[in-house]
Amino acid sequence: MQKWIFFVLFILAGALGLGVLFQDISNRQEAKEADAASSKIQQLKIVASNWQFDQADFTVKSGEPTKVSLSLKEGVHAIEIQGLGIKLDKENPSKEITFDKPGTYEIDCVLPCGEGHAKMKSKLVVQ
Template identity: 45%
Template sequence: MHKWILATILSVLVLFSIGLMTLGLPKSEEAESPEEAANTLKIVASNFEFDQKEYRVKAGDKKIVKLQNKRGKHGVEIQGLNVKLEGDKLEQEITFDKPGTYPLVCSVMCGEGHLEMKSVLIVE
């Protein structure tokens, strides 16, 4: 009886492995070139937190602000800069022409910790 259970488990694992090889493993996010990274402000959202407590850019910089949802469904609003990324719109180009500190909040109700999901953008 034990041999039958082991044979079944082994068969399932083999079929699973063949399926992964056939369909391919999930692809990790493509690496950005150094030029793309320099022109991008990437904001990564997980459950109830952003990846940084503060983001910094230089006044006069023109960047593409990108939101990546790592865990959960989130949005981002940079208050005072007319930036709101959510749903199908997860990137926006902006020129940071006014120095200051701008609140950055989650714009999609994401659960119990939603109200504490905050950061700041500092334009120097």
């Protein structure tokens, strides 16, 4: 008889544990979805490889919060967006900013990265 009682208690404890586990996972998923919905900010991802960026021109909308991030595909690089005070490198790869002034800004690699470093430029168009 005691074996049956322990068996039932074991099954109930397992079910309770699974219930708590799935409830916690569900709560985390809901919180993650809420964060994603509330932080719908535009993304500007700049990918740097040896002596070039992945695009010649990048475009963002002015007046909207933007997450600017630098991704290093090849080599070690650091960028500066001239006139906006944005500097990104391996240690600080992203920054959130709201572009207030429409215009065209130059993106430069500011870390000497080899023979093609002087040509490593791109443009940011803020509309």
